[in-house]
Amino acid sequence: MSNHLVCKSCDLTVNVDHNETKDAFFCPRCGRKLKSSSITKRSDIATVAFSAIIFLCISIVEPFMSISAMGVGSSMSLYSIISILQKQWGMLLYSFLFFTFFAPLDVLVTIVFVCGFKLKPSVFIGKMFSFNHKMCMVDVFVLGILVSLIKLTSLANVDFYIGFYTTFIFSLMLVWVCHKFRPEELWEIIYPQESVDVKAGINAKDQNVKCCDKCGYYFHSENDVDKCPRCGSNVYFRNNSCLSKSFCLLLSALILYVPSNLYPVMYTEFMKSSTGSNIIDGVIAMWNMKSYFVSMVILLASIFIPAFKIISLCFIIYVTKIKKIPNISKVSKLYRSVLIIGRWSLIDVYVVIIMSAIVKIGGLLSIDPGFAIVCFCSVVIITLFSAEEFDERLIWDIKK
Template identity: 30%
Template sequence: MSHSLFHENVTTCEECDHVNSIPPLKGGDRFRCQHCGHILISVHKHVSARILGVGLSSLLMLALAMSFSFLGFSSNGIDRTVSLFQTLSVLLGLGHLVLGAIISLALFVFPIVYLSSALFLVWSFQNKYVLKSAQRYCVRWIIVLQPWLMVDVFLVGILVALVKVNSLADISLELSFWAFCGYVLLLLKTVTLIDKRWLWNKVAGQATEHEVEQGTAKKQNLIGCHFCGATLSRDAHHCDRCGHSVHSRRPNSLMTTSALLIASLVMYIPANVFPIMQTTFLGSTEPSTIMGGVLLLWTLESYPVALIILFASVVIPIAKMLALAWLCWQCCYPSQRLTKQKIKLYKMTELVGRWSMIDVFVVAILTSLVQMGNLVSIFPGPAVLSFTAVIVFTMLAAMSFDPRLLWDKDDGPKAASLEGEKVE
């Protein structure tokens, strides 16, 4: 009979504050919250070996992607190739330091730190001399950086950029591009293998056990740590296991979310009024706004790409701001709509927010690729930083929103609930 791969009896859901009793889990099991259905724990077979193999392969593919030519550009007999690293160096050389920093963080710094931390943890599980403090820092980095991994968004941005510039020149996909595709797929696979509760269980052992009943932690004078899933006594200020500060509800959650939404709305105005990209062709410069780019792609009959940019750069930011504002309102003045429907809306805002970065990555790619003096050149416009600020503010707003506040306003009997289950 298979033994359990996850040694813990109780955990608290970070989305609804419900305390869950954990049954024995073996490889391939997923445990859902008994109340809201949120996946709390995913246990994978041979997970350490798989993280090691996939993580090392991802870093190898990144090294290959940086070693050769990435994209080729040919116009009027003039050829130009750029490497992945030149995407960053061209932006820095043109004085776009902030945009260059964003690209370096998205492509190199965050993914490398994430993968290195995961690989170090897997190695340290077999080495008893490794300091526990080093392991704890690695787990923290993994949890904090995961929402900001955007290499898949960058890959889609490359494809959109190629369609945009196709009318100006011939584009070729070089060897490093295919290595980069492998890097993206392997990194995403690594992310799916990592479960934060499993990591904390391996690094710091089981959390302190408590006598619990069905219901929320708050009603039982307990606090659930949203960082590692441990259940603590009500008077705790820091988690005994992970050391993170704990609160029954995030302090000033609605105020912080509202402030970030207002900031994103303010920045959204210049992001759409000013040009996001400037194209120089045969000595004349033509600015292009976000909507201008969508209309240009539509006139070129690139309908799928035009719709991608429209949804990613226009519809998603507006919809996310409206959705989060409505959820904040529901925390104060709840409607009769089921709480689970509101939670689904909240999850959607978390899922789609980072895809708005496509337009920023498109500008960065075109700037590094199309640099041929007065013949044809592309430069970032002043709206790039404003639009980046909109994306960052809306992502932070979603992170600062506490979904447990929605359940606090739930009237209980009207809300449907799921039975706790393991999904094979």
């Protein structure tokens, strides 16, 4: 195992003593976490991951919750969400399945086989694990459930079943497992980092060393483009084309952001009379019902966070392009904050999906998704990829 690590954020080469008892190693320049040192046994992580899979299976088949109003009731399970979305809302269905089931399941199954059965994974599994590890949105889904519950209690009586509790337990287990076993550890199992002659405290680029932004493997090279010896991805000293790619994705998100706020995200049909409501209408309605917390959550997740992400990324791309950054450290922290908060915008998407699945009370009351929720879901996903496309090392290359 190499005694050096290369920071994927600022390209600094850092000396690491693997025998030192630390919970984590951080880059001294930009503060990025370089390596976690979990004292938890991998067999214990595999046990929790296997338990989480069991709870996920129970959550899918068991009833989730039910509502009743005026003597008429409706129940919901996670499977019923799939049945309702597959009729008309293919994109919502695929997004829901991927973020809530497929990505978490891939992460958990990989951990069970690698940590539990000690099987050596392939490069393909490593790539899938790295991608899906970032895309697990079960915690966002659970928060969406809580927001939906507050909305539902104003419409009808709500009862909970075993599926509700198992989903909550599953989300806690998943978050814990993802925190304890990260992609960096999996890549070390697939292809351990070889020792490279580098000096600590100097940028890897200045030592003709490249670092793969996908798996973190670093190696000597004098070529503009190389294939990573570990994962096979293209590796650049700096990916300058990321600026145009990231901006194009941002422009697409901005175009979709307008209709996502103007058009209805859902339609409420009461006694054969249908009315549409956009995101702002939902915020105002919750505020008038004195559900101030829910109102603020929706306002932040659906209006402020997407706008903040788009504006922040545009600013970061612009100052990086013109190579004039007044405070490199703050711009880097701004970029990382965009990466962290971006996923939480999916709360409103989950709220609409849950409300549409459960509010089907005969011919009395029903809720259906609107076209705008598809646009909004697209905005969230596109901005996620736009942020991931950007090469943060370009920020640190700019001289003050």
